[in-house]
Amino acid sequence: MADLKGILVVGELGKEGLASITRELLGVARELLDVAEGEVNLMLIGEDVSSYAEEGIAFGADKVYVVNDVSAQEFPCDFYTHAVDQFCRKAGISLCLMGHTDLGRELAPRAAARLRGCICMDCVEIRSDVKEKEFVQLRPVFGGKAMAETASQRGVIQIVTVRHKSMSGFVHRSDRRGDIIDWSDQLQKGPVRTRLIERKTEEQEGVNIENAPIIVAGGGGIGGKEGFELIRELGRLLKGAVGASRVPVDEGWVHHNIEIGQTGKIVSPDIYVAVAISGATQHITGILGSKCIVAVNKDPDANIFKVSDVGVVADYKELLPYVIEHLRGASK
Numbered sequence: 001m002a003d004l005k006g007i008l009v010v011g012e013l014g015k016e017g018l019a020s021i022t023r024e025l026l027g028v029a030r031e032l033l034d035v036a037e038g039e040v041n042l043m044l045i046g047e048d049v050s051s052y053a054e055e056g057i058a059f060g061a062d063k064v065y066v067v068n069d070v071s072a073q074e075f076p077c078d079f080y081t082h083a084v085d086q087f088c089r090k091a092g093i094s095l096c097l098m099g100h101t102d103l104g105r106e107l108a109p110r111a112a113a114r115l116r117g118c119i120c121m122d123c124v125e126i127r128s129d130v131k132e133k134e135f136v137q138l139r140p141v142f143g144g145k146a147m148a149e150t151a152s153q154r155g156v157i158q159i160v161t162v163r164h165k166s167m168s169g170f171v172h173r174s175d176r177r178g179d180i181i182d183w184s185d186q187l188q189k190g191p192v193r194t195r196l197i198e199r200k201t202e203e204q205e206g207v208n209i210e211n212a213p214i215i216v217a218g219g220g221g222i223g224g225k226e227g228f229e230l231i232r233e234l235g236r237l238l239k240g241a242v243g244a245s246r247v248p249v250d251e252g253w254v255h256h257n258i259e260i261g262q263t264g265k266i267v268s269p270d271i272y273v274a275v276a277i278s279g280a281t282q283h284i285t286g287i288l289g290s291k292c293i294v295a296v297n298k299d300p301d302a303n304i305f306k307v308s309d310v311g312v313v314a315d316y317k318e319l320l321p322y323v324i325e326h327l328r329g330a331s332k
Helices: 020-034 050-056 076-091 102-115 226-236 246-250 281-285 314-332
Strands: 009-010 040-046 062-069 095-099 118-123 123-129 133-141 148-151 160-162 181-182 212-216 242-243 271-275 292-297 310-313
Touching: 009 020, 009 076, 009 102, 009 310, 020 040, 020 050, 020 095, 020 123, 020 160, 050 062, 050 160, 050 181, 076 102, 095 102, 102 118, 102 160, 118 133, 118 310, 160 226, 212 226, 226 242, 226 314, 242 246
Parallel strands: 009 040, 009 095, 040 062, 062 181, 095 160, 118 160, 212 242, 212 271, 271 292, 292 310
Antiparallel strands: 123 133, 133 148
């Protein structure tokens, strides 16, 4: 931070504009540079990404660099690696922020190796230490039981991935002004070592689990596919998403795309309802960002109660039908 300047946010796109994690990263970058020097740079890569540049400025970017190239969609990691490497060297970036997403988890180590930088993944907090002239990151360790605080050597670029919904985004301001720079012709494409063989689209059931304000999740104690009918009905009445721990996925009761935990999705809803989930460390790690955890388990010693805000010792087969009936009556 002492010898370098500026922050680069590697942007991702959602169905209707900038992905929510990108808006969060811009908010983080904006806060960091409010007490330090430099500019917030946003890089957007893909087909016709120029149309999203103004949105990036409104959410906190000073400059938006766009690379319009349809081929980036076929082998994104190779393409992004070349782009991030070249831009960071040219602009003298001190901190490169990415989401802890499928792209970020693959791209961050590659970029750090190319740039000979330091890397810290799955962070939940970043702050500027003006006195020491460095950026400091916090990330959960030991299954969320402790927090590790890290910082890089001075003058060495930091590559950081940020956990979704762990930080607040910048408030949208349509009056903000910034520069939009077409970087398509300046990017020198390197060798591509991967190719797209096949693309499959999975059907999304109900509310998107990663953005849902309410999640109702079932565990191994559900006992089978039939039990998840109650979970789905409760989720529908609460207008929330349905999730699961690892056991139901391994047993084939539910699809793997709703698994929550270290081997699944990391979630941070306003309310997380854990039904018949014992509370294995890998699952708890995936839900620690939840504002309120409600646990239902017939075992009073279940580990899930150690992290829950509200705990109910009960058999879900007896409790959920009662709750569902009450919610149905309230909705009439």
